[in-house]
Amino acid sequence: MSTEEKKNSQISLDSEILSPSTEKEVSEIVREIYSKQLPIEISGTGTKKGFGYNLQTAKKLSLSKLSGIIDYKKEELYIKVKAGTPIQDIEKILDENNQELAFEPIDFGYMINGQSNKGTIGGYVACNFAGSRRFKVGSVRDHILGFKGVNGKGDIIKSGGTVVKNVTGYDLSKLISGSFGTLVVLTEITLKVSPKKQSQITVIVYSDEIKKISNLFDKILSSSNEVSAATFIPEEPSNKNYEHTKNKIFKFNDLDQEGSFLAFRIEGDKRSIDERLKELKIELDLSNFKSSILDVHQSIPFWKKVNNLELFSGTKNNVLRAVMPPAKCETFSKFLNKNYKYYIDWCGSLFWIEVLDRDDEKINKIKNFIVENSGYLTIVKKSENFDFQDTLFTIDNIRLMISKKIKESFDPKKLFNPGRMYRDL
């Protein structure tokens, strides 16, 4: 046993980073910090460190050693894993069995430092940011069947299970999804898995006209032809401070580099894809647009690039994530167009926006627009040494009051990720 391993096995609070390797150790650490009132920052591999406010805790709790697959039942469509398990490990075993996580985990590694790093499942659940298929299959929280974790007093608690239909007690799996590690230290997560679709194609529709784009999104959402992803990638304003341009990232044989484009994906077996493509061409009036098709070999990497925010790869600027009601797509796009580098996912609902360094006036303008139009905003990357004066999140006072009460019911001494979501929570 190395010196470091010895240190960890004794659950000493001496080191700055505490790395428990069992659930029991997590519970013991939390009991210790509870009695000593020591706040901690909880992390997996740190890929989502930049989300929310910066933390100032003296101690860190790393879940990276709490890793591994506990139980995978292919025919029951679930996988149970330890919370610090890398997403790649989960995706690998599912892929070998022709299954997948339907919510398409985003690889935030590119945005952080230009390299792939999907991080751990615990971190991913904690932020609840689903990928491109969201509007079709639901968010991360819709795929969590159950969990185990340690609350702020050190009690090991659980909720849910492994079956889809379960209405026993409050559905805490939903509540902990998107709580940014402020309610429990997750130790075990059971995820619903889905069969992989046989094949896919992507249709590219070229247009710079926001009105037409938003109209296409609406028709796709209204269609029964089960489109599984739809994005709009506009031509970005020219500015040397943007690291990447769309033409540099989206290089495909069958993708024309000129101008803005909308792309949508059809998944299924070949016959079904052909049939739906035929119908969608009529539904969307595609004869009035210039269009092209990416085959399966281009379609898969195309959506990886969209999903993994490669357009913002290695950026030094701020990255904002805004979700709007689908009918506000046109007005918000017009507000952003030619002024910001951005793109739209989730068939017109999700906006990823890059804002140049230290421009908090611009960010406030965007935030106000979003709030006025019934959307919400999260800042997922802050440019270096830049913490915003105003609150990052767009929450009203009543929900903040309720959130504080719920926080207290899990973590009465406010020890977990203090201030990450809201200043005094």
Added chain:
Amino acid sequence: MTELALPKIDKDTISRKDQIVSHLKKFTKDENILSENEEIKPYETDGLAAYKQTPLAVVLPENTKEVSEILKFCNEKNIKVIPRGAGTGLSGGALPLQDAILLGLGKFNKILEIDFENKCVVTQPGVTNLGITHAVQHKGYYYAPDPSSQLACSIGGNVAENSGGVHSLKYGTTTNNILGVEMVMMDGTITRIGGKTLDQEGYDLLGLVCGSEGLLGVITEVTVKILRKPQSVRAALIGFPTVEDGGNCVSDIISSGIVPAGMEMMDKALIDATDKFSKAGYPKDAEVLMIVELDGTKSEVDGLLNKVSEIAKQNNSNSMKLSNNEKERLAFWSGRKAAFPACGAMAPDYYCMDGSIPRGKLSLILKEINELSKKYNLAVANAFHAGDGNLHPLIMFDGSDKEQLRKTEEFGAEILKACVKHGGALTGEHGVGIEKRELMCESFNNDDIQQQLNIKNSLDEKNLLNPGKVYPILRKCAEEGRVHVHRGEEKFPDLPRF
């Protein structure tokens, strides 16, 4: 029935009844307050008709402001409040208490906005589940969750119970199909959670409230997602010579990557019962019968249906019919939908259980239930939402025989404990209510339950909103009732239950 422990009655509240009723008249019209015995009677029970309690008074507010004022008043005066939608729930979630106000949401019965652009409907909670689909079907849309009581159950109640249905396997339950709610907390605070966006910022309060069985707040408005109707829907009616073959077929279909819109299973006892009752023409030589429904584009559905029939053949199916039109498809379902009334015709009383298990354990649990049936000498018929492992065993008995009643209760509790033992859940879609409250410790330990109680306590400090439901009062595993139907006299006899 076994005696049910209820929260301690506050005699002081009961003695102040007249005073409380006259005070409530300040918040809503006189005619919205019912306090005479004959007016209150219809509210004494919900879909779990075995339990009855007379509430202190029934209040039927007309808008959110009234709800807020009533709750604020009750919170200040320490008066318990039981919220109620259509009262169709099967776990006693809306059972009144003698010292509590029953807050009925029946007057919240309007659809407020149909928003095709945002693919959602904003509605008051008293609107029925099917009422939403009726409002949007002219444009080819529908609301996906389909509990069997959808004709009468309210959407507010669906949110409280996180209702599912036959099609939950593919389309999820209520929690996966709502975008937002307006809710009034026990102290009168009005809050809006979510809206018309996908997901919401901050804690997922919508996820917490959905399925909270009326313990955390009173829902006064719901925004639901609507979906475009699938182009093609077809079903297969498949018989198997053994329970194992049917169970294996369910697992094989799921393992092959097919996600059917619905996958139902019935055992021999139920096939015989429904055949006598509805003349659905089900195969007589089958030990179990399956209905597999597929939806999507035409060629996709045709292709998948062929794949399903191949898998069924590999699992020794001994009869198979594929629907070629809507009439045939509905005929397949007619027997299944008559399952509960058919049982009502077979015995003076039946208990409807609700639990869930992993799909792979279907044949195992069926065997165990049959063994228990012999042990207790009580007939049982089984209906399963096999696709998502949700089972509804129906135990037949004679309620006038006290010994049979006691045995039935024991039998039912053993089934639910077996569900938990096999990795399933105490309740798949009916909720815990008062029915399974004391069985909660089969699934959860003290720390788990304490955490849930802490949440309740943080949002309703005095424990006035729907007290005595969901969480064990005794904190030991007593065995209590299931849905008790006497001589077919269900609380809602016209509602299909499946």
